[in-house]
Each structure stands twice: as structure tokens, then as C-alpha cells.
Amino acid sequence: MNVVIVLLALLGSVWLLAVVEGWTTTGRLSLSAPLLSGLAHLGRESIVPRTPDRLFFEAAPILFLIVAVLGVTVLPLAPTLVIADLATGALFINAALAYVLVALIMAGWGPNGAYAMIGGWRFLGQLIAYAMLIVMPITAVAMRAESLVTTVIVASQESLWNIVYQPLGFVLFFIAAMALAFRAPFDLPIAEGELGGGVDAEYTGVRRAVLRLARLTLVVTLAAATVVFYLGGWHGPLLPPWAWSLIKTLAVAVSMLLVGRYLPRIREADLMRWCWTLGIPLALVNIIIVGLLVLVVS
């Protein structure tokens, strides 16, 4: 039952996110827009480029979607509403999301096109850098909860959310999550103005629909992870726990969409440099601060 409820919640969140994305892009708020857009994709010819690596080309969108959904399995909507309450849940998310890299490299290599290939390799550098900024703040979160179990991590924030306890970790995690989801201003793998769509460029029809669905699902998954790790998960007054989880997740996901509208795309060299020379030292500082706080409090 939990599987069905969580997947329905995920689908609903993706739907609403697609509505907001359409609203910010076209200026029209339409609940049916995602459905019409999906049908339009399905109605279009699914063109296969000349001499593709067929296995990579076909498998990449599906793998991307599976990976994005896989991350949600360890994220609780409520104390008992979680698909798999793993003992290593916090690390499982990071492990699952690492396969986004595999999916994008496949999507870049598969079509045998220059734009897509450059997009794929761009994401390789981007993810290697920013995966560290995902896992290091999670380490500090786990230190406070003294557990990697996601439900325990949420329970540890009952009196004080981690966004207050470790704000530096929140900022780093949020930025890294946006880079991992390659949302603007970190959208280098698909950069429309530089690569004409990059890894998306050669996909049309149903394959493109799956890619778009996977990308929105990934945003929701990362937003849900942000809520679990930093925004108190299901905690909140009046409303039932699952409602708080959904509201917070949608708020974070929408903020991820909106931030990019007001910023130019970051330079690739700066993206790497800031991560390795600033982000990772700050993540270490965050771990030290949280460690000291845990010692003092305990």
C-alpha cells in the first residue's frame, strides 16, 4: 500500500511541478498543460539519429526515470509512510542518484551527435564535483541524528529543523541538488543557448517525453530529500504529516525552478572551481561545526 501511495504522491507532485513550469514559461496557468504536452510528444515522430549506439540511446531515458524514482523509495512522507526504511537510507539516495550520471552519459553518447556528447561529458565533470556536496552535508545530518535511517533523521528535527541547526549544510545541499538536477543556472548539459538542448537535443517523441518526465521526477526526488534532511520532513502543525511533507516538497521544487529564471547560466570553469575550492572546504567546515554542536549539546 505504501508503494502505491508514495508513487501517487510522486506523480501528483510531478504533475503540479509541470504545471508551474508551464506557467513560468508561457505565462498561462493550465492544469491540463502537462497532459496536452505529453500527448503532443507521444504524437510526434520518434526520430532515431543516423548511426546511434542503439542500446545506449534507447536505455538512457528509461534508466534516468528509474533512478529518479528509486531515490524516493527511502524518503518518508510520514512516520510509517515510506517504501523502504533502510538502515543506510541516507546513503542509498546518494548511491541511486549517482546513476543519473550513467543515464546522462548514455544519453549523450547514444545519439552519436556533437551537442549531445558534449552535454553528457559536461555532466560528468559537474556530477563528480557536486556529488561530494551531496554526500558531505548528508554526513553532518546523519551525525546529528546518529543514524542513516531517514525516518530517524526526520524525528531528530522535531524540536529544531536542520535548516536552523546547520544552515551552511542546507545551502550547500540545495545548490548541489540543483546542480545534480541540472536546473538553471547549472543546466550546462542541456544548455539551449550553447548546445541546442545538449543531451536532450536528439530525442523526440515518446523518448523525449520520458526524458522530461524523468527530469521533473528527479527535481521532486531531490526536493523531497531536502525536506527530509533539512526542513523537518513531516513535522508541522494542524495538517496531517503527509500533507506537510508534500507541501514542503513542492515549495522546494518550485523554488528550484524559479531560482534559475533570475540567473544566467554559470560558466563551466567557475562551476568546477567554486565547488572544489569553496564548496568542499565549506562542507568540511559544516561537518566540524555540527560535530562540535553535537558534542556540546550531548
Add this chain to the structure above:
Amino acid sequence: MIEVTKDLPRSADGLAMDWLEVPFGPVFSGLPGGLKLTLTLDGDGVTEGQAISLVGMVNEVEEGKEVDAETFIERLASAMPLASVSYRLLACQAIERAAGLEEDPATAQARAVALERERIASHMGWLAQLGRQFGFAWLTHRASTLQLEIRCASGKRLAELAPALQALVTRLGRTPLLKSRLKGIGILPSDATGLSGPVARADGNAGDAWGRLWQRLDEITTSLDFIKAIGEPELPVLRNIGHGSGTGEASVETPRGQAQLSLTLEHGQVKSYKLDTACRHHIGLVAQLVEGRELGDALVAVGSLDLSPWEVIS
């Protein structure tokens, strides 16, 4: 491994890589339509590149196909869709001088206001293009909305839009990441010749893409002040030249730089002409600006020149 890579070209770091020749344009969201940029890529770096226009006009009148002055003006204006007022003015001035007409100060002022209005609209169009290149949706939307309003705005409406334009300029100055995307990119070579317009005027200000952005933003403010001081814009219309004959030359500072036109008029018909534009010279800078740059930076450098493919005369 040695067998596989022995004949491949070497990167700057000594690695043997496959180099790809990749076309960008003529329809590409990060570049003006009609411009075809061909880059040789070594990974994500550009080893060489060149730009050509696929829509530029030919600099001659076919033998025996002289056109009357009005038609010539319309043709020239419609051949330059990104600066039609500037080229209309250029043609009017050259023809009127060829016909021996004296300049009328009132008409010249009204025409100058129209030219400055077009300069503001053109710079807004460039900002929208910059936004598309950077995936900066807010800038694209705001600048293109203002551009559409300004193109046909009266002097009064332009005065009303002035605060919105000033707010946009202020906002760009405060936008994070923008400076790091433009600073130090597209620095002009010291031996570059034939430059004019914002590209040349920004040369004293570091001569990079960041300097060119601020040069254009300064020009928007200057043009607004000029319009405020002078009055209403008036689209250049040819005065009565009768069946005049002669040769005439004119020069106009278009939004992209100086355009010069010399023509021969016979009984009210344009027999021959010679046109020179800023973009014709600026497009030659592309090869030097992109070489050795990362792909994103190379495209920014090309974009910062504000090339209009229609104004590249062949």
C-alpha cells in the same frame, strides 16, 4: 593505444583527441538567425572557428536594373530587418545629397530621434539574445517585451518607459554570475581594424564582453536623454528630389556601428551604390575571439559583438 591515437591532432595539453567540426546556426537559439558559426571542437574547447552570414545582401545593382530612389530606400530598409530605420535614414541622406538638397534642421532632428529610438530597441534585442544564450529567462522576457514597446513608441511613451529601462540597467548591475560570465571574455585583438559602434567604444573599457554590455547600457541612457531633450521621432521619408542626378555619400552611426553609403543617382534612379557596414568588419574578429576558448565562452564572445547577419555585405 598508440596505434589508435598516433595520427590524431594534439590538444594544448598534449593529449590526442578527435576534433569535431560542429556547426552552430543558421538557426540556433544562442546566436542571431542567419549567422552560421563553424567551430572545431577539441572536447569542450574551441581550436578554431569562423562565421559566415547566409543572409547578407550583395553590394551591387545589376547592370541595366536601376531602381528608383523610393524603391531603393524600401529595399535597403527591408534588407536590414534589425536596423531598418538606420538604413532608411542612410539611404535618404545619400539620395538627398546626390540630388543636391540642403539639409533641413527640423527634419534632421526628428530623424535623429527615430535613430536613437531604434538604438535603444536594438540594444534591448541584444539583451534578449544574451538572455537566450545564458538561459536567463527573466532577462529574455523583460528585454524582448521592452523592445517591442520601444520600436514604435512616441516620445511621450519613451519617457514613460524610461524608469523601466533604468530599472533593468540597475538590475543587471546587481545580477549575480553575470560579471563572471562576461568579464575577460572576447577581448579584442590589439591589431583589430575597422571597428566601430559599441564594440569600438567599449575597447577603452577592458574591451571584453562585460565592457560591451555596459557600453550598450550607457548608450541606452544617453539615447533616452537625447530623445527627452529633442522631441518626437519621425520615420525617415525621402524629400522631393524630382529627377535629380549626381553622386552622394552618407554615414550613419547604426546601433552596431558606422554604416557608409555612396551612390550615383541619374534622373531619380539609383544607378550604382557602395555600402559598407560595421558588421562586415566585426565578423572577421570571430576567428580570433573563439580560438582557445571554452565553448560557452566562445559563444559569449561571438554574441557580444552583436552581429547582424543581414548587415554582412558580400
